[in-house]
Amino acid sequence: MKNSKHILICTLLLLGSWMYGSAQEIKGLVFDLQSSQRLSDVLIENLQNKKSVRSNADGSFTIPGQKNDYLVLHAKGYERDTAFVYQDGVSRIYLIRDKSIIRIDEVTVSRMTDSRLNMEIAKAKNNSQAVETSKTRGGLRISPSRLFGKEAKIARNSIRVLELEQEQRMVDRVFTNELILSLIKLPNDQLALFKDKYRPSYEFVKQARKEDLTAYILDAYAKFKKQ
Template sequence: MITVNAQDRFRGIVLEYKSNELMPEVSIKNLNKSDSTRSDQSGEFSIRASKDDILVFSYPGYRVDSLVVTDFALKRIYLTSVNDPRMLEVVNINALTNNRIAEEKERLKKEGQFANTVTGSSNVNGTQRMGGIGFSPSRIFGKGARNARRQYKMLEEESNNRIIDARFTAELITSLTPLRGEDLSLFMAKYRPKASFIQEANDETLRLYVMDSYNKYKNLSPAAKEKIKLEDTTQTK
């Protein structure tokens, strides 16, 4: 009898980089195992994989992208149109180093800024002035600034996810609880902490959080667990 480890499955969500829309029917292939699949109508996919396997993502009209499997946390994969002049040189945010993300965030932050926080305003020749600082409405609502702020938000989310994923791991939870398989996935979705908590919590505080959350999870009804699945799907859209 062959036992299949839950971590033999790599799960993710494919999104369109420019619009952040979910992408169904994206082809995903594991070059190391020759397994392949497609993303479903919610952009989600699951494929057999091991650590260091290379996954390739392709869709007509979009650039082919790849990802090296380093862990089995749920990943967001962003694809870009072949005609899209990307602001980021690397579309697959998961492939960016932490330093590169920090650099891109700083650049995008500058491009998306339009004024400091000030009080008082006036309008002179179509240019709004706030506290003596002038800015043009087209600068605030211009396409470039909007894209910069959207992409900054995307990178900020990825940064926070990395902070959480580094410590709120399946290994930690299984070492403290009997949770496995779907229950483990539901627990991690329901009680996923905020990045601010992870940054402030020491190891003992995090262990207490996991055990306290597990005591709450044990009392959830089947209907409540089903609701977690629905909420998790909604949050990815």
């Protein structure tokens, strides 16, 4: 009996150790942003634990790590990029070719990493500015071509698309399944409906404290149950 208990305890310890080890991994896929083609032999480095791996022939990779880690990706012919891992599941990371022109639309923007999104917002804001530096006369001057030109108009439209994506990501990272299920009990199909119907606004999330979010979710759930 003692031997049986000893074997059982060892088995449980090994199982617990295996489950813990499995949970400490980040799985992902690497794609080309424009073509959606999977990319092999991409070097992926975890900045937190300094571990590194290369993507497989199908673009997949597994690297030691966890949520809230930062991954740096290097691939020949592509710009270096940094990806923030903010949720469980398989991370889909899209890389941009060197010196390529990016088409700014909702689909393309949704695939960008946070660092790339910030870079594109800064670039679009710079292209939309009517004030430029005069190299010959010194100082600043108003450029009508930059104010009313096609490039400036495209840049201003791009800013709206890019900043909307940035705002949506902020809401996603606050209004999470984990937070909701820590306060209320909902099956998966009901959870999806609840999140869609009662998704908070960016303006609310931007200034909300933890207790504000808790009150918001509980109030929304009370309304949800009445339907």
